[in-house]
Amino acid sequence: MSALSRRRFLLAAGGSAATAALLAACTGPSPTPTDGASGSTSPTPAGPPVWSELASAVTGTLLLPAASGYAAAALTENPRFDDAQPLAVLEASGPADVAAGLAFAAKYGVPLALRSGGHNYIGSSAGGASGTGVAPSLVISTATLTGVTLSADGTTATVGAGASLVAVYSTLGEAGRAFAGGSCATVGATGLTLGGGVGVLVRSFGLACDQLTAVEIVTADGTVHEASRDTDADLFWACQGGGGGQFGVVTKLTFATQPAPDVNTWYVEWPWSSASEVVDSWQGWAPGADNRLWSTLKLLGGETHSGTPSVSASGTWTGDLGDLAEQLKPLLAGVDAPPTDNQSFRHTYLEAMMTEAGCENTPLAQCKTGPDGALTREPSSGTSNVAYAALDASGISDLVAAVEQAQTVTGMTEGGISMDALGGVVSSVDPSATAFVHRKALMTVQYTATFAVGADPAPFDAYVRGFRTTMTAHWQNWAYVNYCDATIPDAQTAYFGANLPRLQQLKQQYDPRGLFTQPQSV
Numbered sequence: 001m002s003a004l005s006r007r008r009f010l011l012a013a014g015g016s017a018a019t020a021a022l023l024a025a026c027t028g029p030s031p032t033p034t035d036g037a038s039g040s041t042s043p044t045p046a047g048p049p050v051w052s053e054l055a056s057a058v059t060g061t062l063l064l065p066a067a068s069g070y071a072a073a074a075l076t077e078n079p080r081f082d083d084a085q086p087l088a089v090l091e092a093s094g095p096a097d098v099a100a101g102l103a104f105a106a107k108y109g110v111p112l113a114l115r116s117g118g119h120n121y122i123g124s125s126a127g128g129a130s131g132t133g134v135a136p137s138l139v140i141s142t143a144t145l146t147g148v149t150l151s152a153d154g155t156t157a158t159v160g161a162g163a164s165l166v167a168v169y170s171t172l173g174e175a176g177r178a179f180a181g182g183s184c185a186t187v188g189a190t191g192l193t194l195g196g197g198v199g200v201l202v203r204s205f206g207l208a209c210d211q212l213t214a215v216e217i218v219t220a221d222g223t224v225h226e227a228s229r230d231t232d233a234d235l236f237w238a239c240q241g242g243g244g245g246q247f248g249v250v251t252k253l254t255f256a257t258q259p260a261p262d263v264n265t266w267y268v269e270w271p272w273s274s275a276s277e278v279v280d281s282w283q284g285w286a287p288g289a290d291n292r293l294w295s296t297l298k299l300l301g302g303e304t305h306s307g308t309p310s311v312s313a314s315g316t317w318t319g320d321l322g323d324l325a326e327q328l329k330p331l332l333a334g335v336d337a338p339p340t341d342n343q344s345f346r347h348t349y350l351e352a353m354m355t356e357a358g359c360e361n362t363p364l365a366q367c368k369t370g371p372d373g374a375l376t377r378e379p380s381s382g383t384s385n386v387a388y389a390a391l392d393a394s395g396i397s398d399l400v401a402a403v404e405q406a407q408t409v410t411g412m413t414e415g416g417i418s419m420d421a422l423g424g425v426v427s428s429v430d431p432s433a434t435a436f437v438h439r440k441a442l443m444t445v446q447y448t449a450t451f452a453v454g455a456d457p458a459p460f461d462a463y464v465r466g467f468r469t470t471m472t473a474h475w476q477n478w479a480y481v482n483y484c485d486a487t488i489p490d491a492q493t494a495y496f497g498a499n500l501p502r503l504q505q506l507k508q509q510y511d512p513r514g515l516f517t518q519p520q521s522v
Contacts, residue, residue: 045109051088057100060093060144073141076118076126077186077369079453080379086113086127089139098249099222101140106220106515113137114245114516116161117188121382121484124245124518131457133486133519142190142251150175150257156213159253161190166357166367173350178260180205185357185367185375190250195482196241196436198444200316200356203294203424205258209240209434210425216252220515224251238506241436243481243495246503246522247510263352264317264324266344272308274337275299275400281334282313283390287423287442292318293327294424299399300416301406302449309403309416312341321346378413378450381460383468384483385445386438387419387475395474402467406449409463415449417467437497444480445471486519496522 055062063070065085073089075082087110090101105112113127113134123129128136145160148171157179159168166185172178180201182192189208192199197208205211214228215236225248227236238247270278282297289295295315301308313331317324324344332339347355354360358375359367366374391399399417406415422441431439438444447467449460465487479488481495488494496503500522507522514521 046107049087049104049108049110054088054090054100054104057104058090058093058097060097061091063089063091072370074127074139075377076115076120076123077377078119078123078380079377080381080457081123081126081129081132084123084126084129084132085136086139087111087136089127089141091141091144092249092251094145095216095218095224095251098140098142098218098251099224101138102218102220102249102515103222105138106513111135111137112515113139113518114249115139115141116143116190116244116250117164117186117192118143119184119187119191120244121482122486122519124520140249142249143188145251148172150177155257157255157257159189159255161188161249161251161253163189164368165189165192166354166359166364169350169353169357170364172257173260173348173353176260177257178205178349179208179211179255179257181208183353183356185359186369190253191244192482193253194239194242194244194246194250196434196438196480198420198422198480198482200294200353201263201318202426203289203421204291204318206425206429207241207434207436208255209436210429211255211257212240212253213256214254215239215250217248217250219248220511220513234506235510238435238503240434241481242499242503242506242522243435243484243520245516245518247506247516260349261318262346263349264319264321264344264346265314265352265355266317266324266328267312267314267341268328268332268339268343269310269312269341270335270339271337272311274335275309275311275403276396277335277337278311278313279391279396279399281331283419283442285330285334286313286421289330289421289423290319290327291424295421297419298416299403300414301403302409302412302414302416304414305407309406315421316352317344379453379455379457380448380450381457381464382446382448382483383464383485383488384447384480385468385471385475386441386478386480387443387445388441388478389475390442391474395471398470398474402470405467406463409449409459411451411455412460412463413450413452415460415463416447417471418446418448419443420446431497432499435496435499435503437499438478438480441478444483445475446483447471481520484520491520492522495520 115125123132127139142161145162147160181199193208286295362374369375369377403416447464479494
């Protein structure tokens with residue numbers, strides 16, 4: 001069954017959404033190797049690292065390559081980076097452990113890799129996978145900090161840095177509260193938020209970073225900051241879209257919550273012959289629709305799409321179910337052919353979030369990858385654009401042709417493009433108010449390909465990056481830092497635009513010796 005078919009049944013009665021969720025922000029490509037390690041620390045290292053020194057300084061778990069749990073702890077969510085052999089993995093128990101790990105790295109000149117959810121697109125958090133440009137590193141992992149608690153009145157949620165999105169949704173939804181984030185079950189709330197945080201309720205709730213009210217973050221000097229709009233305001237600003245692993249290690253986040261709305265999910269599919277009309281109609285409608293309506297447009301090809309690719313729009317609506325048809329009318333009216341499928345269903349907030357995550361019939365404890373999980377890790381490649389302008393006829397033609405090219409890439413399970421609408425509440429915030437600069441954009445765009453474990457990633461990387469190059473001629477070079485790709489020209493400007501100088505200044509202030517120097521560090 002194709003991913004689009006799975007998505008259709010997911011939105012209806014509960015199918016699997018592993019691939020659809022992937023195209024909504026789960027994994028991605030390795031970059032062209034870059035010079036240098038992932039961390040530059042002391043100008044005069046004390047000598048070879050004495051790992052027993054770090055082990056005795058922490059209350060968490062330090063796993064060296066000979067340890068029984070090392071192999072599992074070394075894995076990220078993308079199997080293409082499974083050849084990584086980190087120097088060690090520190091599973092931090094809290095900010096004190098993080099500070100100890102940072103001091104150890106600085107003392108001995110040990111490269112660092114930082115990890116929470118393990119979804120870094122270019123594999124930086126793997127700590128030394130081939131093709132990533134990252135030397136074997138000490139991985140400081142906050143993945144075990146998974147607690148999610150609500151305040152007495154439910155208006156704020158305190159989230160451990162390693163909590164997955166579904167864990168946050170479950171705790172909040174059970175209490176009748178809501179937070180808006182992405183749809184990939186295993187993505188960590190920390191990485192999502194630090195890069196901005198596009199999700200399935202983004203037009204009505206705002207970005208994940210807009211819901212953030214405080215962060216506990218350990219900076220390079222070992223200081224634990226409780227940053228908010230009132231305290232360490234510049235550091236807090238940088239955590240609202242400035243990207244993960246730049247200014248410190250986040251160990252805890254606090255979010256404002258809202259009363260949980262009922263959520264209507266909907267799905268519309270058309271024949272491939274209507275693809276150009278669908279793109280034209282959707283891009284003129286979705287970013288300016290009622291704030292309560294969010295949508296994504298997907299054009300996907302590959303081996304799971306026999307014959308021709310597929311074109312579909314799906315999304316969420318938090319108004320009355322009876323009003324949804326009226327909201328979708330402009331989209332449908334722009335396409336001559338009738339849809340081949342048109343469905344909508346009403347859910348509670350928690351049901352909708354678990355459905356979007358592909359875990360609607362799965363216990364929370366199993367909504368993960370790994371031996372005890374029901375989800376499957378799948379190799380992937382991806383990159384991004386951020387679009388500020390609608391495509392003209394030439395741009396639409398180039399887009400459709402690039403999707404059709406996916407049918408010719410041998411071994412591609414599924415590949416193509418996913419366009420996620422912005423606008424709404426996102427656009428009401430000034431681009432300089434947070435580090436996320438792309439407030440006035442129409443959409444974020446992902447180019448993604450999935451393939452078999454063990455396959456050479458090169459042809460799939462070439463496909464998604466070639467697709468991006470084609471579309472950059474129409475959408476310019478803007479990109480989304482959470483879908484990072486080290487081959488993007490002038491990537492820092494592409495991610496941060498006019499906010500880059502302030503981020504660079506803060507980088508010098510909080511990390512003057514470059515302890516957090518990853519392949520795409522500010």
